[in-house]
Amino acid sequence: MTALLSVDDLRVETSTGRTLLDGVSWSLDAGGRLGIVGESGSGKSLTALAVLGLLPEGMRATGRVLLDGTDLLTLPPRALGRVRGAQVAMVFQEPLTALDPLMTVGRQITGPLRLHRGLRGSAARDEAARLARLVHLTDTERILRSYPWQLSGGQRQRVALAMALACEPRVLLADEPTTALDVTVQAEVLDLLDDLVDRTGVALAFVSHDLPVVARVARDLVVMRDGRVVERTTVADALAGGEAAYTRDLVAAARAVTGLPTPTRTAPEDAR
Amino acid sequence: MTDLTTAVPAATGAAEPRPRRRARRLPPSLVVGAVLVGLVALVGLVSLVWTPYALDDTGDGARLAGPSAAHWGGTDRLGRDLLSQLMAGAGNALVVAVASMVVAGVLGVTVGVLAGATRRWVDVTLLSAVDLLIAFPTLLLAMLIVTVRGASLWSAVWAIGISGSAVIARVTRVNVARVLREDYVTAAHAAGTGWWGTVTRHVVPNVWPTLLVQLMLLGGGAVLAEASLSYLGLGAPPPQASWGRLLQEAQSTMLVQPWGAILPGVAIVVTVLGLNLLGDGIRERTDPNLRGDR
């Protein structure tokens, strides 16, 4: 099976020669669900940025990032710009940074539709409304007329998802998309992502520090630490006991502090 | 985007303190700025004890002469040695810069801390005063002070210091308010630390690097302002040397003896540039965003 997006021996170095990512390799099939998990400093977010050619000033990536056989790292900026958004879209932890505060949500969604898909006027508006419904935004009309700051965190993240999906990308890169959200809202957005992958067939790469969250949406798993890939496995195998000791530690830590304790395990004494 | 800034692979065990990578290399702007300012300061200090000629020595009568072995910088229209005037001017310029920084610093920091760290009405009142001061032209202020105290070096210092304090007050207030919102200040309050303790232990140490940068920039501005005031006759009167007055005196004889204008001009540029570079260098060195690991 040929991968849709594959990262091959990706290295990122700073201008001072420090290695931030070292030989990172993974692949994502069409319609696949890949989770990239690691703690702070593991390089998981940097990997996502490197794939999109969005590395901060002064960092250099080597290796290969193949999208359908095309190496994105060697692509000139203009061509890369067309790939970004149209073929590979991204959602971030804080959707406010991705949204223009001075533009209504409706115009922000129709912008890429005009640019990449040539939709105009009512066609663009209809498509924007369809996208808003796709991400389960209720009261669509009002939301499309609102400005980002008038929306709740969960609504903003749905809008960001609608924008990401506007050009029917083949790959969706999600970097901690639910970390800033409340638990109940997080659960809704995870359900939505799950549903979007099923319905649109977009391939999902989900980056997070939170293993239970990753396990909720991903099938394949890349475990990262200190800029390297510790293990490539599946979520099911990792939970059953990963190959690498670090993966097992991560699973054990996640079991110890996240998720609900079963009352029999902790049994706090009754207060009275 | 959580781990972009902390994406440095830090191979740390949970209990192993991470050694801090302290940048031993000083920023180039700090070095160059310190050298330039140091040079001017040195010349100014030397001029206190020695200049090639006395400042009022009209010598053997060679007026408006170009540079020569006897007069390295040439002479002015009265036959006085330009280099000596220039050296004495350096001391003058630095006294003005440092004294204005002190005046602006003391006034500005006091007002800024009071505005940022006390009650709302104090803030509103002080800020209106500061806005008024910012809108008030330095020149007008200088003229008022000269009218009251007479033209002198110290009149210039007061004028520059007071008008500069407005900017320092604003910068202080903004930074004080920022620090007061930090969790460590809340933690200090919950630990019983009072207003004075919070200001001296947390606010001032976290605000002063930014202020030092502002003060350096202000020092550069003070040198320029003093030159302008002296040019207009509102600065130090003769026989005290001043680069601004040297410029003014050289104006009418520019075509005959250009050195009289070029040398003080270069001296002003070097001093102001030095102070600005020093400010930038301090910013680079102390910016908490550039050190630590946030």
Next chain:
Amino acid sequence: MSTPTPARTPVLEAVDVARTFGSTRALDGVSVRVEPGRSIGIVGESGSGKSTLLRQLLALDSPTAGEVRFRGQRLDRRDRGLLRRLRADVQPVFQDPRSSLDPRMRIGAVVAEPLRSLKVPGDHRARVVEVLASVGLDPEVASRYPAQFSGGQRQRIAIARALAPSPSVLVADEPVSALDVSVRGQVVDLLHGLAATQGLTLVLVSHDIAIVGRLCERTVVLHHGRVVEEGPTASVLADPQDAYTRRLLAAVPQLPVG
């Protein structure tokens, strides 16, 4: 652990506390009893009013209605004597140890700050060494700066600072949510151990009902500034009565048992 007597005076008590900001009601008639030597968790999402309640319990803010009592006495922010006793006895631990430690202070000064400010008698330096040891840190860290430590270590330092004046109550505001998963367990264990060995009263404010479930005997669920559920943690988790609590529990991401 001390034996509970039902009629004991709570260390901290919020009685029908309301706090409004303009037209927003952040707290709306909240009553919470913090019993000495016990642990209580206050759970809520953003906008639940949990941070506002925390500020009330720490006397960093005054209620618009109702009252907060410290050992039976009504807290008044103008009552300096009572406030001083509260500060010495009730110490906070904040969410993000990166911002709760002054970056320009050495660790020794950070930990000694409550001792200095509260004018606690005795050898401050020895006490700093002692509390650093109790959170598992070497005395030599006292001469370093916060930036030299990892998140978990900084939270230990923040806990050491809180322990310095020998308080009987720790009020922890999301003490582990800013930390990496692998470090969270250690900090949770540390808090648990300190509460057990030193008989500390623990007030834990968190959005994370899982952490509360591990640390606290009683749980209070806040929603839109009101207490929607309160009871022994085991029964809140096993048999939630309120619809919102049930929704909160269902939303917690769980690892399937593998």
